[in-house]
Amino acid sequence: MINAPTIILVGPMGAGKTTIGRLLSQQLDREFFDSDRVIEENAGADIPWIFEKEGEEGFRRRETQTLEAMLSEEQQPVVLATGGGIVMKEENRAMLKQQPLVVYLFASVAQQLQRTSKSNNRPLLKQGNPKETLTRLFALRDPLYREVASVIVETDSRHPKTVANKVMDAIKKHLATEV
Numbered sequence: 001m002i003n004a005p006t007i008i009l010v011g012p013m014g015a016g017k018t019t020i021g022r023l024l025s026q027q028l029d030r031e032f033f034d035s036d037r038v039i040e041e042n043a044g045a046d047i048p049w050i051f052e053k054e055g056e057e058g059f060r061r062r063e064t065q066t067l068e069a070m071l072s073e074e075q076q077p078v079v080l081a082t083g084g085g086i087v088m089k090e091e092n093r094a095m096l097k098q099q100p101l102v103v104y105l106f107a108s109v110a111q112q113l114q115r116t117s118k119s120n121n122r123p124l125l126k127q128g129n130p131k132e133t134l135t136r137l138f139a140l141r142d143p144l145y146r147e148v149a150s151v152i153v154e155t156d157s158r159h160p161k162t163v164a165n166k167v168m169d170a171i172k173k174h175l176a177t178e179v
């Protein structure tokens with residue numbers, strides 16, 4: 001595992017990308033990045049503010065720039081959590097597909113709904129009915145997560161530590177079978 005490449009987490013809002021990414025980075029003693037946090041730091045503003053002032057389009061532009069910068073920098077292997085919409089742009093998917101270790105954290109819509117109901121900082125869930133939004137986005141994005149991922153890990157009804165261990169096992173298995 002010491003030699004494992006950068007681990008990139010994709011999946012819907014509430015899958016646990018940020019939470020599991022941090023745990024994995026601790027277990028592997030690696031740096032952790034979250035594309036959403038990097039976007040916020042570079043913008044000097046939070047995501048709701050960016051959506052309000054620049055629209056989703058402005059946010060997506062920043063997201064692509066951030067992904068590009070993070071993947072092109074020569075760096076030690078890190079753990080990178082992405083935002084749930086990273087797969088919407090073709091150019092992002094092309095970048096992700098070139099990466100050796102992209103993990104899709106799968107969560108059912110019911111579980112996404114439960115986990116995202118605790119916070120207030122996801123602009124896409126602030127308008128309309130969150131269940132309908134998550135259902136619509138899942139139908140659109142689930143095939144795209146599958147398209148870019150090399151490993152899929154189910155997260156429903158599992159404690160974050162259990163999910164992190166499952167990801168580690170799945171990565172080991174994947175790296176062992178890859179030639």
Ligand SMILES: Nc1ncnc2c1ncn2[C@@H]1O[C@H](COP(=O)(O)OP(=O)(O)O)[C@@H](O)[C@H]1O
Pocket residue numbers: 011012013014015016017018019020081115116118155158159160163
């Ligand atoms: N496996 C899990 N079991 C229970 N709660 C979780 C799990 N993974 C994440 N959470 C919680 O769900 C919420 C959303 O998690 P987060 O890591 O922000 O997801 P994402 O980055 O994929 O949107 C947080 O409150 C987090 O503590």
Ligand SMILES: O=C(O)C1=C[C@@H](OP(=O)(O)O)[C@@H](O)[C@H](O)C1
Pocket residue numbers: 011012013014017018036047082083084085086121122123124
């Ligand atoms: O699914 C999406 O389009 C988004 C997911 C969010 O990240 P998380 O998946 O970490 O919540 C964040 O990037 C933004 O609110 C948009």
Ligand SMILES: [Mg+2]
Pocket residue numbers: 017018019034036081082083
């Ligand atoms: Mg997140």
